[in-house]
Amino acid sequence: MSQRKSVDDLFVHMLSDIYSAEKQLTRALGKLARTVSDPELSGAFKTHLEETHGQVERIDKAVESTGLRLKRMKCVAMEGLIEEADELIEEIEKGPVLDAGLIAAAQKVEHYEIAAYGSLCALGKLLGHDEAVKLLKETLEEEKATDLKLSKFAESAGNAKAAGKG
Ligand SMILES: [Fe+2]
Ligand SMILES: [Fe+2]
Numbered sequence: 001m002s003q004r005k006s007v008d009d010l011f012v013h014m015l016s017d018i019y020s021a022e023k024q025l026t027r028a029l030g031k032l033a034r035t036v037s038d039p040e041l042s043g044a045f046k047t048h049l050e051e052t053h054g055q056v057e058r059i060d061k062a063v064e065s066t067g068l069r070l071k072r073m074k075c076v077a078m079e080g081l082i083e084e085a086d087e088l089i090e091e092i093e094k095g096p097v098l099d100a101g102l103i104a105a106a107q108k109v110e111h112y113e114i115a116a117y118g119s120l121c122a123l124g125k126l127l128g129h130d131e132a133v134k135l136l137k138e139t140l141e142e143e144k145a146t147d148l149k150l151s152k153f154a155e156s157a158g159n160a161k162a163a164g165k166g
Helices: 006-037 039-066 077-089 094-128 130-162
Strands: none
Touching: 006 039, 006 077, 006 094, 039 094, 039 130, 077 094, 094 130
């Protein structure tokens, strides 16, 4: 039905979706940190877990600044991405190959988030939600930095070891 009548409705819908995604990630990132073998990679997941808690708070603040209200909903895309990471954990024994798989899974997550926050910033700007945009942009930059960090892991440790060179 036409629950998303206005751009504001769409903005709330997308914010509610990424809120759910971040909440799901607070659980998933802890599991990734415990599962990977490379201690540096594990540390990177822990760092991003901390950041993710802050990102949830930022969404709360952003919503507050707009006077809008979040909807209760589940981000099914994030549920699927996490499910795929779980499949890897079930199928591959712990070690460098699993690490490489989980780096890829985590990068898919970051790319989803980057797309979501990028769109939210654009919509928020359109709507004049300047304070919210400022907060969402901070998170967007964290997601980009995390993706970049993961790319470095993928290029060095993870993939070299997975190919038997490490
Ligand atoms: Fe996030
Ligand atoms: Fe993230």
